Amino acid sequence: MAGKVNRFLSFLVEGAVDSHSGYVQPNLVCPHCGTHGRVRTKATKTKQGVSGGKATAAVLTGGASLLATGLSHKGRVTKARCEACGTNWTIT
DSSP, rough: OOOHHHHHHHHHTTTOEEETTEEEEEOBBBBBTOSSSSSSEEEEEEEEOOOOHHHHHHHHHHHHHHHOOOOOOEEEEEEEEEETTTOOOEEO
16 A cells, blocks of 8 residues: 555656646657756647538628637647747647
């Protein structure tokens, strides 16, 4: 039992998960400073331009569909942050 508790405490101390920046990825390298193992990643959704289907619906409904949906669509991306130098970047 003590071994499990020690492993859990070391996991918390290492900071493997940060709710803001995500999980530590030991195999990623920072493109700015070249540091290994200090990059955190987190999957998010971001707005990405105009959706063709929504634009077509807006034309067909005289713009009424824009009130409910808007024109932009959300795409899934991965945000990365280096703990060593503080550089942020997006992986698409």
